Amino acid sequence: MNLKFFCGLFALVFIILSCEKEFSNVGSSLLPSDTFVIDKQTASVEVEHKSIEIIRSDNLSIFYLGEYEDQVFGNTTARFTTQLSLPTSPTGIFGKMNVDQETNGVSTEDTNKNPHDEQETVTEVWLEIPFYTNQRDRDGDGVIDTFDIDPDDPDSDSDGDNLTDLEESRSANLDSLNPDTDGDGINDDEDEETINPDTEANVYEIDYLYGDTEQEVHFQVKKLNYFLSNLDPEDNFESDKAYYSDKDFDQEGLTSQPLFDDKITLDFDEIVSFKVDDPETEDVDESTEVDQRLSPRIRIPLDTAFFQQSIFDMEGENMLVDNNRFQEYFNGIVIGLQSTSSPLMMQLNFSGGRIQIEYDYKELVLTDGGDASNAEDYESQDSSSAYTLSLSGVRFNTITQTQTSAEVQTAINGSGDGQHIYLKGGLGVVSYIDLFVGDAGQDQLQTLQDIPWLINEANLTLYVDRQKINDLGLNDLPSRLYLFDASESIPLVDFNVDPTSGPNPADNKSTFGGLAQVDDNGEVTSYNFVITNHLSNLLRNPDDFDNVRLGLTVSSDYFSTQNTSVTAPTAFEIPQSSINTPLSVILAGPNHSNPDLRLQLEIFYTAYE
Structure with missing residues (x-):
């Protein structure tokens, strides 16, 4: 409170001395004394x-x-539908020769090749979908927070080898997460000669997975048999066509045979691929050299025969050189999870997703010392390559939700007693907060507008009902909530003017707040919002600022303030950040049985006596 007093006192003195217009009605004749009171x-x-x-x-x-399981708000199931897109500047050529060249050969002034069937043969097809990952390292010791025994101390020793994480990260020969980097049986602190076998290796923390990630997961990938137009035919193709969460092409019978229907185990390690050994360089083994490093991802093997017939056997056709024609020919895929032993919901980086088609072919190569203009100087050589289709174009989620509990439904119906506030992301529940309601509330608002107090801070603190949360088993609570102007579905002024930011999502808009506050046991106890500017505008400029309704949702992050449309049970706009998380929480409402937990607006001000 001392800080608020001095801040308020300094601000008041500054205002009086500089004669700011908005406080001109406070003139010295209205101040009976020079005593300031913080209240x-x-x-x-x-x-x-x-x-x-x-x-x-x-x-x-x-x-x-x-699938996400929630006993209170209902279970969520989600499938993903997407178009596929050709590579940039597609040629429709597999191997080195186009169809005409394979059939008729090549004859130019400098080059002559006989007709040659390259026999492109699909060997493997992989659907790859990266996980969302991070490599946050708060203390800068080279060990990311999730694996750091103390993420705030660079001198911690995460692998227990008596060398600090910082020491090991500064050495190219040591691994901060392996006490015996070179695996010779001698710990790094005692080893006089250590060679790290992979100095470029990366480790990641995996984000946005909810449930049992160690189980075998049953994926199903089907070909879509419906063209996903990006323009709306009901609007004469003059506007974008919208796709909604209740659209289920699989249930409508508009998918065909599965391209994959089996279980796989999720792998959260970096994926490393190596080069193919070049037989012409006998003194170098290229197969030991890293060709590519990929972040952790789901890799699903798809039906090679299908892609051979549907893609590679169509070499030279128009649909392989024009993306619009390709998407009319190959409509897309639908990805889903079959029932698992334990529910698992994943939010994946579909924007980085792709279908990687690996194939072998017979390449015509010029013999050593051969003449390119002599067709007889070429020989057939086994080669391999890859062709990539991206998961882009029209794409959307099909999301279904089971019935919420009777308690939550009562609150939604407006029959609740105000004991609790219910919030659920995705297809869930949003809450709305009204300030200064009823005759008493309007009288209080008018009084506050008439009295020239200096508003130091205005807070809305929402307390978690821990007993109820624990009784219901809601253990995975959101790390953040979002408070917004619900009249126009836009951010509050306090959100907009907050400059705080950083690499960690918790660093963004930290003054405005909404972050989960935790106790010594790591349990979430409350969420706090600072809305000082919003309230000051309402009190000092009532002609320009209305007492708008506030919206409250769970949030995945504050990186985006875009909205999406809700069409049922009523039509309204909702922040996307609320849709982007399945988590839920139950908070103490304004009529909670414990007065200390009740939601109310707190106004700290400086008065003059």
């Missing part, structure tokens, strides 16, 4: 809930895949 008022609030049953799901920044 606090509270204002009651009311809360209303709305359910989210159907959303526009083709414009999301993060897509779902899998």
Whole structure:
């Protein structure tokens, strides 16, 4: 409170000395003395809930895949539908020769080749979908936070070899997460000669996975048999066509045979591929050299015969050189999870997803010392290559949600007692907060507008009902909530003017708040928002600022403030950040049985006596 007093005192003196216009009505004749008093008022609030049953799901920044279990708010199931796109500047050529050259040969002034069937043969097809990952390292010791025994101490020793993480990260020959880097049986602190076998190796923390990640996961990938137009035929193809979460082509029978239908084990390690050994360089083994490093991802093997017939046997056709024609020919794929032993929901980087088609072919190569103009100087050689289709174009989530509990449904229906506030991401529940409601609330607002107090800070603190959370088993709570102007579905002024940012999502808009506050046991206890500017505008400029309804949702992050459309049970806009997380929480409402936990607006101000 001392900090607030001095801040308020300094601000008041500065204002009086500089004669700011907005406080000109406070003139010296109105100040009976030069005594300043720091005090606090509270204002009651009311809360209303709305359910989210159907959303526009083709414009999301993060897509779902899998099943999320929630005893209170209902279970969520999600499938992902996407078009495929050809490579940039597609040629429709596999191997080195086009169809005409394979059939008729090559005859130019400098080059002559006989007709040659390259026999392109698909060997492997992989659907790759990267996980969202991070490599945050708060203390800069070279060990990312999730593997760091103390992420705030660069002198910690995460692998227990008596060398600090910082020491090991500064040495090219040591691995901070392996006490015996070279595997010779001698720990790094005692080893006089250590050689790190892979100095470029990366480790990652995997984000946005909810559930049992160690189980075998049953994936199903099907070919879509419906063209996904990006223009709306009902609007004469003059606007974008929207796709909604209740659209299920699989249930409508518009998918064909599975391209994959089996279980795989998730792998969270970096994927390293090596070069192919060149037989012409006998003194060098290229197969030991790293060709590519990929971040952790799901890799699903697809039906090679299907892609041989549908793609490679169509070499030279128009659909392989024009993306629009290709998407009319190959409509896309639908990816889903079959029932697993334990629910698992994943949010994956579909924007980085691809189908990688690996193939062998017979390449015509010029013999040593051969003449390119002599067709007889060429020989057939085994070669291999890869062809990539990206998961891009029209794409959307099909999301279904089971019935919420009777308690939550009562609150949504407006029959609740105000004891609790219910929030759920995805197809969930959003809450609305009204300040200064009813006659008493309006009288208080008018009084605050009439009295020339200096508003030091205004807070909304939302306390988690820990007993209820624990009883219901809701252990995975959101790391952040989002408070916004619900009248226009836009950020509050306090959000907009908050400059705080950083590499960690928790660093963004940290003054505005909404971050989960935890106790010594690591349990979430509350969320706090600072809305000082919002309240000051309402009190000092009532002609320009209305007492708008505030929206409250769970949030995945504050990187995006875009909205998406809700179409059922009623139509309204909702922040995308709420859709981008399946998590839920139950908070103490304005009428909670414990007065200390009740939601209310706290106003800290400086008065003059």
